Amino acid sequence: MALVVQKYGGSSVADADGIKRVARRVVDTKKAGNDVVVIVSAMGDTTDDLLDLAGQVTPTPPPRELDMLLTAGERMSAALLAMATMQLGVQARSFTGSQAGVITTEQHGDARIIDITPSRITSALAEGDIAIIAGFQGVSQSTKDITTLGRGASDTTAVALAAAMGADVCEIYTDVDGVFTADPRIVPTARKIDAISYEEMLEMAASGAKVLHLRCVEYARRYGVTVHVRSSFSTKTGTWVTADPATLATAQRSTNSGVRGADEQGEQMEQAIISGVAHDRSEAKITVVGVPDKPGKAAAIFEALAAAEINLDMIVQNVSAAATGLTDVSFTLPKTDGKTAIKALEKAKADVGFDSLQYDDQIGKVSLIGAGMRSHPGVSARFFAALAATGVNIEMISTSEIRISVVTRAEDVDTAVRAVHTAFGLDSEQVEAVVYGGTGR
Amino acid sequence: MALVVQKYGGSSVADADGIKRVARRVVDTKKAGNDVVVIVSAMGDTTDDLLDLAGQVTPTPPPRELDMLLTAGERMSAALLAMATMQLGVQARSFTGSQAGVITTEQHGDARIIDITPSRITSALAEGDIAIIAGFQGVSQSTKDITTLGRGASDTTAVALAAAMGADVCEIYTDVDGVFTADPRIVPTARKIDAISYEEMLEMAASGAKVLHLRCVEYARRYGVTVHVRSSFSTKTGTWVTADPATLATAQRSTNSGVRGADEQGEQMEQAIISGVAHDRSEAKITVVGVPDKPGKAAAIFEALAAAEINLDMIVQNVSAAATGLTDVSFTLPKTDGKTAIKALEKAKADVGFDSLQYDDQIGKVSLIGAGMRSHPGVSARFFAALAATGVNIEMISTSEIRISVVTRAEDVDTAVRAVHTAFGLDSEQVEAVVYGGTGR
Numbered sequence: 001m002a003l004v005v006q007k008y009g010g011s012s013v014a015d016a017d018g019i020k021r022v023a024r025r026v027v028d029t030k031k032a033g034n035d036v037v038v039i040v041s042a043m044g045d046t047t048d049d050l051l052d053l054a055g056q057v058t059p060t061p062p063p064r065e066l067d068m069l070l071t072a073g074e075r076m077s078a079a080l081l082a083m084a085t086m087q088l089g090v091q092a093r094s095f096t097g098s099q100a101g102v103i104t105t106e107q108h109g110d111a112r113i114i115d116i117t118p119s120r121i122t123s124a125l126a127e128g129d130i131a132i133i134a135g136f137q138g139v140s141q142s143t144k145d146i147t148t149l150g151r152g153a154s155d156t157t158a159v160a161l162a163a164a165m166g167a168d169v170c171e172i173y174t175d176v177d178g179v180f181t182a183d184p185r186i187v188p189t190a191r192k193i194d195a196i197s198y199e200e201m202l203e204m205a206a207s208g209a210k211v212l213h214l215r216c217v218e219y220a221r222r223y224g225v226t227v228h229v230r231s232s233f234s235t236k237t238g239t240w241v242t243a244d245p246a247t248l249a250t251a252q253r254s255t256n257s258g259v260r261g262a263d264e265q266g267e268q269m270e271q272a273i274i275s276g277v278a279h280d281r282s283e284a285k286i287t288v289v290g291v292p293d294k295p296g297k298a299a300a301i302f303e304a305l306a307a308a309e310i311n312l313d314m315i316v317q318n319v320s321a322a323a324t325g326l327t328d329v330s331f332t333l334p335k336t337d338g339k340t341a342i343k344a345l346e347k348a349k350a351d352v353g354f355d356s357l358q359y360d361d362q363i364g365k366v367s368l369i370g371a372g373m374r375s376h377p378g379v380s381a382r383f384f385a386a387l388a389a390t391g392v393n394i395e396m397i398s399t400s401e402i403r404i405s406v407v408t409r410a411e412d413v414d415t416a417v418r419a420v421h422t423a424f425g426l427d428s429e430q431v432e433a434v435v436y437g438g439t440g441r
Numbered sequence: 442m443a444l445v446v447q448k449y450g451g452s453s454v455a456d457a458d459g460i461k462r463v464a465r466r467v468v469d470t471k472k473a474g475n476d477v478v479v480i481v482s483a484m485g486d487t488t489d490d491l492l493d494l495a496g497q498v499t500p501t502p503p504p505r506e507l508d509m510l511l512t513a514g515e516r517m518s519a520a521l522l523a524m525a526t527m528q529l530g531v532q533a534r535s536f537t538g539s540q541a542g543v544i545t546t547e548q549h550g551d552a553r554i555i556d557i558t559p560s561r562i563t564s565a566l567a568e569g570d571i572a573i574i575a576g577f578q579g580v581s582q583s584t585k586d587i588t589t590l591g592r593g594a595s596d597t598t599a600v601a602l603a604a605a606m607g608a609d610v611c612e613i614y615t616d617v618d619g620v621f622t623a624d625p626r627i628v629p630t631a632r633k634i635d636a637i638s639y640e641e642m643l644e645m646a647a648s649g650a651k652v653l654h655l656r657c658v659e660y661a662r663r664y665g666v667t668v669h670v671r672s673s674f675s676t677k678t679g680t681w682v683t684a685d686p687a688t689l690a691t692a693q694r695s696t697n698s699g700v701r702g703a704d705e706q707g708e709q710m711e712q713a714i715i716s717g718v719a720h721d722r723s724e725a726k727i728t729v730v731g732v733p734d735k736p737g738k739a740a741a742i743f744e745a746l747a748a749a750e751i752n753l754d755m756i757v758q759n760v761s762a763a764a765t766g767l768t769d770v771s772f773t774l775p776k777t778d779g780k781t782a783i784k785a786l787e788k789a790k791a792d793v794g795f796d797s798l799q800y801d802d803q804i805g806k807v808s809l810i811g812a813g814m815r816s817h818p819g820v821s822a823r824f825f826a827a828l829a830a831t832g833v834n835i836e837m838i839s840t841s842e843i844r845i846s847v848v849t850r851a852e853d854v855d856t857a858v859r860a861v862h863t864a865f866g867l868d869s870e871q872v873e874a875v876v877y878g879g880t881g882r
Contacts, residue, residue, distance in 0.1 A: 016494065016497035020498060050517070053521065054524060056457035057457050057460050057461060057521050057524050057525045057528065058524045058525060058527070058528035059528075060528070061524050062523070064534070065521075065523045065524045065527070065535055066520070066524070068516060068520035068523075068535050069516070069517055069521060069524075071516075072513035072514075072516045072517045073513075075509060075510075075513050075516075076491070076494075076510055076513045078509070079495075079510035079513075080510060082503070082509075083495060083498050083499045083502050083503060083506045083507070083510075084498045084499060086503050086506070087498065087499035093505070093506075094506055094509050
């Protein structure tokens with residue numbers, strides 16, 4: 001008997017109707033002959049509402065208490081989903097993260113999973129029940145307090161449970177049909193990707209794609225969990241995320257041929273070269289102007305930032321001007337870390353000796369992702385040509401084996417994404433995506 | 442160092458402002474040099490809202506899941522209150538009923554407390570922290586599932602914890618100033634009672650007074666816990682409920698002298714004869730008409746009702762008519778049990794052989810309570826005279842050592858309460874009560 005782990009996000013269980021619809025999907029999965037474990041997020045905007053309530057009481061909610069408060073949300077939806085499932089005549093029981101054996105570090109608000117000991121879940125399944133688990137939470141190994149796992153962590157909990165229980169698949173249900181070749185709200189002709197590798201999905205997530213959380217994909221890759229991202233509003237197949245997507249290829253898969261010319265016909269023998277185009281408007285750029293071009297200066301900048309626990313994304317250093325012996329160092333980072341980074345650099349100013357700092361929060365990042373570009377020269381050339389043809393200016397470039405990213409003006413992001421999507425033959429003949437609302441979470 | 446246990450109801454913590462106000466009260470109590478343990482209910486109408494949500498998902502919420510759902514409410518308010526307390530610079534920690542060691546039976550929705558093992562609370566106090574406990578909940582001894590203790594049980598949890606920890610006092614905070622000689626919304630000249638015995642408070646609660654739950658008073662009496670019912674909106678002294686209220690008497694206490702005449706002056710050497718007038722509109726009356734006046738017939742009626750688990754209040758049997766050999770048996774019961782009772786009696790009809798059933802849900806009950814009436818003849822005479830003078834018809838009478846109750850038409854209740862209140866000299870010269878809204882819970 002197959003074991004299916006399913007995760008339903010907040011938009012899938014936004015209200016009583018959503019809960020009932022999810023219950024029907026859960027019951028159908030069980031009646032198809034599977035053991036079913038469900039991880040569920042809080043309903044709709046509950047988590048944000050609870051954060052808001054906490055904010056009304058104190059500007060600095062203590063982490064332990066905030067976790068006690070926020071976990072009420074998932075507890076409620078797990079109980080309601082169990083009720084709806086039993087109403088359809090199928091036995092189900094709800095469990096908190098603690099009862100499900102999700103053991104974590106003690107870092108409230110951002111705990112990491114140390115271990116999963118799902119014995120109560122296994123027992124429930126053995127009794128023929130469906131187990132419905134409150135996502136986003138666990139219990140601290142050291143303090144025995146309830147912890148939350150950081151935003152977007154219900155996906156990770158689901159994958160972790162799937163790994164611990166040796167599940168056949170982990171289905172991540174959301175309000176879009178799967179992972180698309182680009183954000184359908186920007187590119188109406190984006191196609192749903194049938195199958196994608198862990199690596200490419202990691203790059204997509206890191207480059208701005210919001211459908212699957214980076215952390216969850218990392219966990220799936222590390223433990224070899226097959227993930228199926230699909231819509232809770234339909235029964236269509238979604239996107240499979242796995243080690244070897246080529247074996248899951250179907251005749252309907254995109255036959256784009258990358259640099260060989262968009263008019264080539266025939267079945268693709270190899271995995272598609274390009275998976276998709278991601279974009280990201282959540283970053284800002286900081287330029288440290290006039291850094292003395294001496295050994296150790298750049299290092300001092302990055303040490304100061306590391307000490308402030310700033311996560312950097314792209315880093316670019318220009319060639320120093322021979323006349324001045326000075327150079328500029330630019331990097332991108334989450335906008336939310338902007339102030340902290342500026343403060344850290346101001347403190348390091350005397351030590352590094354730079355002239356000034358420039359802060360730019362009007363940037364956007366556009367990335368092309370595809371495992372095939374490793375072995376196909378000319379991809380970057382086509383990419384830059386497409387951008388040039390639209391008149392979009394490239395400000396920074398960063399590449400990996402399977403990704404090319406550029407920084408442009410934020411207002412140029414949509415144009416750039418569409419141009420690149422078309423240039424690589426990713427456009428479908430019709431508008432394929434159905435967007436049900438929400439942010440794809 | 443004194444240990445003070447405080448309980449705050451839903452109307453005291455209805456919103457963020459309420460939470461902050463309660464936090465200030467809690468901190469003041471701590472700063473006065475006490476150890477403080479707080480039991481808190483869910484905010485405002487949260488419990489009702491959650492019940493409503495469950496109802497939208499299924500008409501028959503499974504008890505285990507309903508408890509998982511409802512306990513989210515108290516969890517939230519406990520966490521928020523802890524946050525607000527820390528915001529005022531005083532260490533506090535929230536605990537679920539389970540973490541506080543409230544061990545119960547496994548009856549979801551109406552669990553009974555088996556034991557309280559508050560070691561985590563004691564440790565928290567020893568570290569100088571304030572312990573804030575989610576009310577209304579515990580953990581089942583047998584199944585280890587979360588249980589709720591039935592409506593109005595936060596008061597009982599508070600008293601039970603006070604008993605288990607040997608607290609000096611259990612303060613029950615509500616939105617009225619204390620227990621009044623009558624409902625201030627019916628009798629504006631009702632006085633706040635300074636001190637009342639457990640027995641009288643039991644009778645008040647059983648007779649319809651809503652300020653303290655019957656179950657909580659029972660627990661306090663059994664374990665000798667001193668209870669202080671007071672308003673969370675002011676610092677005025679409320680009503681002390683204790684074994685020996687006379688020792689707590691103050692010069693301001695009502696010097697009503699019962700049957701000795703309202704004009705007598707001087708300090709009362711004994712406890713006041715009459716504590717107050719309670720009323721109840723939640724009951725209905727059933728009359729079993731034409732019961733054969735033979736041995737065993739009445740017993741068969743009450744056996745049928747007991748088998749249906751109906752709680753009866755007043756029972757009256759008329760003398761049988763010599764001519765017919767038939768009698769009528771009337772009794773009162775909660776309106777909510779009306780249908781079930783009628784069904785049970787219909788089933789017993791053949792066995793008992795009565796003629797018909799009458800159902801009357803337009804009754805009201807008015808009760809006079811006072812420990813002093815035991816030793817003062819003439820109380821009932823004065824009581825019935827007061828009612829007769831207003832033209833209120835008495836339909837049923839029931840008495841105990843310290844209580845006289847009558848059933849009247851529901852529409853006559855207010856008139857009856859006022860008349861009796863005045864007749865026994867309970868009216869104050871001015872309107873004393875401040876009603877902050879809500880039902881006094």
